Amino acid sequence: MTxxxxxxxxxxxxxxxxxxxxxxxxxxxxxxxxxEILGMVGESGAxxxxxxxxxxxxxEPPGHIAAGEIWLKEQRIDKLPYEQMRRLRGKRIAMIxxxxxxxxxxxxxxxxxxxxxxxTHLPLSDKDARARxxxxxxxxxxxxxxxxxxxxPHQFSGGMRQRVVIALxxxxxxxxxxxxxxxxxxxxxxxxxxxxxxxxxxxxxxxAVMLVTHDMGxxxxxxxxxxxxxxxxxxxxxxxRQIVKDPQHPYTQGLMGSIPSLTExxxxxxxxxxxxxxxDAIPAGCAFNPRCTQQFDRCKQQRPDLIKxxxxxxxxxxxxxxxx
Amino acid sequence: MSSDLLLEVKNxxxxxxxxxxxxxxxxEREPQRFLTAxxxxxxxxxxxxxxxxxxxxxxxxxxxxKLIVDLIHPSSGQILFDGLSLRxxxxxxxxxLRRRIQMIxxxxxxxxxxRWRVGxxxxxxxxAFGLAKGQGEVSKRVETLLDKVGLSGxxxxxxxxxFSGGQRQxxxxxxxxSAQPDFLVxxxxxxxxxxxxxxxxxxxxxxxxxxxxxxxxxxxxxxxxVKHMANRIGVLYLGSMVENSESDQLFKQPAHPxxxxxxxxxxxxxxxxxxxxxxxxxxPSPIDPPSGCTFHPRCEFANTKCTQERPKIHEINGxxxxxxxxxxxxxxxxx
Ligand SMILES: Nc1ncnc2c1ncn2[C@@H]1O[C@H](COP(=O)(O)OP(=O)(O)O)[C@@H](O)[C@H]1O
Ligand SMILES: Nc1ncnc2c1ncn2[C@@H]1O[C@H](COP(=O)(O)OP(=O)(O)O)[C@@H](O)[C@H]1O
Ligand code: SF4
Ligand SMILES: [Mg+2]
Ligand SMILES: [Mg+2]
Numbered sequence: 246m247t248x249x250x251x252x253x254x255x256x257x258x259x260x261x262x263x264x265x266x267x268x269x270x271x272x273x274x275x276x277x278x279x280x281e282i283l284g285m286v287g288e289s290g291a292x293x294x295x296x297x298x299x300x301x302x303x304x305e306p307p308g309h310i311a312a313g314e315i316w317l318k319e320q321r322i323d324k325l326p327y328e329q330m331r332r333l334r335g336k337r338i339a340m341i342x343x344x345x346x347x348x349x350x351x352x353x354x355x356x357x358x359x360x361x362x363x364x365t366h367l368p369l370s371d372k373d374a375r376a377r378x379x380x381x382x383x384x385x386x387x388x389x390x391x392x393x394x395x396x397x398p399h400q401f402s403g404g405m406r407q408r409v410v411i412a413l414x415x416x417x418x419x420x421x422x423x424x425x426x427x428x429x430x431x432x433x434x435x436x437x438x439x440x441x442x443x444x445x446x447x448x449x450x451x452x453a454v455m456l457v458t459h460d461m462g463x464x465x466x467x468x469x470x471x472x473x474x475x476x477x478x479x480x481x482x483x484x485x486r487q488i489v490k491d492p493q494h495p496y497t498q499g500l501m502g503s504i505p506s507l508t509e510x511x512x513x514x515x516x517x518x519x520x521x522x523x524x525d526a527i528p529a530g531c532a533f534n535p536r537c538t539q540q541f542d543r544c545k546q547q548r549p550d551l552i553k554x555x556x557x558x559x560x561x562x563x564x565x566x567x568x569x
Numbered sequence: 570m571s572s573d574l575l576l577e578v579k580n581x582x583x584x585x586x587x588x589x590x591x592x593x594x595x596x597e598r599e600p601q602r603f604l605t606a607x608x609x610x611x612x613x614x615x616x617x618x619x620x621x622x623x624x625x626x627x628x629x630x631x632x633x634x635k636l637i638v639d640l641i642h643p644s645s646g647q648i649l650f651d652g653l654s655l656r657x658x659x660x661x662x663x664x665x666l667r668r669r670i671q672m673i674x675x676x677x678x679x680x681x682x683x684r685w686r687v688g689x690x691x692x693x694x695x696x697a698f699g700l701a702k703g704q705g706e707v708s709k710r711v712e713t714l715l716d717k718v719g720l721s722g723x724x725x726x727x728x729x730x731x732f733s734g735g736q737r738q739x740x741x742x743x744x745x746x747s748a749q750p751d752f753l754v755x756x757x758x759x760x761x762x763x764x765x766x767x768x769x770x771x772x773x774x775x776x777x778x779x780x781x782x783x784x785x786x787x788x789x790x791x792x793x794x795v796k797h798m799a800n801r802i803g804v805l806y807l808g809s810m811v812e813n814s815e816s817d818q819l820f821k822q823p824a825h826p827x828x829x830x831x832x833x834x835x836x837x838x839x840x841x842x843x844x845x846x847x848x849x850x851x852x853p854s855p856i857d858p859p860s861g862c863t864f865h866p867r868c869e870f871a872n873t874k875c876t877q878e879r880p881k882i883h884e885i886n887g888x889x890x891x892x893x894x895x896x897x898x899x900x901x902x903x904x
Contacts, residue, residue, distance in 0.1 A: 288763035432625035462836025503768035505797035
């Protein structure tokens with residue numbers, strides 16, 4: 246069996262408050278394997294972005310990792326000194342954000358930014374770096390790349406900017422890209438194209454991706470495996486087809502049923518009562534128990550860990566004893 | 570006796586002046602520039618129906634919504650509600666018309682006054698239109714409305730910030746209903762919400778429609794939501810309505826090439842293995858739109874005529890389609 250590229254073990258992220266502390270990520274455990282696209286899905290506030298930020302060392306203080314470990318292959322990266330972490334970013338792990346302008350400098354041309362990134366990470370001459378930059382832009386689908394490379398970010402449409410950001414992320418030939426809602430600001434017809442580019446490029450370069458999104462459609466289109474987050478915990482992990490067609494966790498089941506179907510006529514959407522708890526009001530036991538139609542006594546008292554079943558991993562007491 | 574027809578939109582256009590300031594124009598010798606946000610759009614909505622407008626951002630959906638509730642004025646065209654136009658009526662008739670048409674906005678955070686208690690927010694239309702007498706009766710109405718939208722009577726004493734996004738949208742719906750309307754314009758009412766909360770609001774909207782016999786103009790960029798809610802769907806591209814079809818028909822046999830592209834673009838979230846073509850290109854600038862059919866640069870069926878002449882609307886299987894290829898039978902009816 247292949248070794249994981251990234252291994253997150255019992256990750257806990259906390260925000261200290263005046264009297265208490267808020268646990269935003271609560272023992273999050275998962276792996277990403279080389280070359281795969283792992284989806285992180287869940288509703289807003291579930292902890293998806295924080296998971297990405299924790300991995301890449303960009304948690305905003307006072308938020309901090311309070312427990313757990315993060316391994317990139319054989320290297321532990323959750324306790325790296327600032328300077329080492331900075332060098333790792335872009336080189337071994339790159340980021341793509343929802344707003345491409347977060348990653349682009351408005352007063353530099355695309356050439357300036359791409360060439361600088363290339364030369365930071367790879368030993369390339371000016372001429373070779375420019376040629377490589379044009380090649381990258383061409384690969385992500387920027388028409389007339391050798392001309393457009395000297396334009397500024399504002400001269401590109403939102404979709405074209407996100408293509409440039411993908412080129413920039415791939416420039417250092419990273420092993421992992423963390424993409425946080427990369428298509429959320431885009432229209433569907435542009436989104437479809439950006440997902441295609443991201444998938445194709447990462448496949449060609451053998452880059453693994455952690456794809457953070459609230460959109461089940463994006464997950465179904467892009468991912469190999471999916472982790473479903475709820476209230477700072479992982480509810481379920483499995484192959485994308487299993488999660489979409491045959492989810493195990495009652496939360497995932499409700500979530501899938503609440504999305505209107507394009508192929509079937511449904512009179513009434515499945516409705517999960519209530520909403521996700523705030524960090525200061527996460528219920529004891531299983532965090533989903535007050536909204537769960539299948540809950541029983543144990544769910545209110547004991548927190549379920551991820552249980553390995555035939556289909557995947559699920560944090561739900563209904564599957565206790567089924568572990569394989 | 571009232572006919573089936575409730576809302577008639579006839580040849581509606583709306584241009585926005587997007588020129589630089591007058592002095593700049595003078596110095597730089599630039600002409601005035603206009604943006605066509607809505608371009609000769611016509612459609613009808615029958616009583617009790619849900620008519621949806623879909624299109625990508627900037628296609629003119631919100632502008633049409635604002636034109637219908639009279640927040641902005643058209644450059645040309647007409648909007649008739651039960652045969653009457655808000656622009657041409659006065660006095661009691663105007664007031665009644667105003668009351669009967671209400672709107673729900675996308676952002677439940679911006680659309681509720683943060684300094685008012687929920688009870689006062691909901692009571693305002695009741696007072697404005699004189700729909701209840703005395704504090705006691707008004708308060709009873711507010712409680713009933715809160716109950717109808719799935720909140721509790723006690724919530725009337727709270728402020729909007731004490732509620733989640735989904736609950737705020739319920740408050741916005743209660744406020745709209747308090748005017749006892751028969752027509753609701755809903756502009757992306759669930760686009761800011763998580764999917765599980767969206768399901769709650771969509772179910773609620775359907776329940777309320779059944780209970781009060783409401784007619785909806787439902788605006789969304791999300792085709793699966795629109796499919797779930799609408800009887801008929803109008804597809805907008807750069808301010809033009811390119812297709813207007815029964816919901817089932819639109820999804821089974823999309824007639825306009827742009828409708829087909831949109832359907833191909835929606836992710837297959839059910840992994841049904843739906844066959845799709847790869848989508849290409851982006852929406853051009855509305856300030857300087859392409860000639861002829863504005864979709865022609867992205868269209869695989871475009872010919873010379875498409876690049877020169879605006880397609881006329883023609884009817885095919887009960888759908889209204891604005892496309893030369895469709896009119897000339899150059900496009901196969903796929904399934
Ligand atoms: N600086 C912060 N202080 C306190 N809580 C925070 C902070 N940043 C994020 N959170 C909380 O952490 C939780 C997870 O946030 P996030 O990872 O951004 O969610 P997601 O990306 O899944 O929508 C949320 O409840 C959010 O309110
Ligand atoms: N007040 C305004 N002034 C200038 N342009 C506007 C104004 N309102 C809307 N527009 C433009 O009109 C077009 C249609 O906008 P809108 O109706 O908001 O589209 P949608 O709701 O479909 O996203 C867009 O190009 C938008 O930029
Ligand atoms: S009119 Fe022509 S260009 Fe426009 S959609 Fe139809 S075939 Fe395509
Ligand atoms: Mg996020
Ligand atoms: Mg809009």
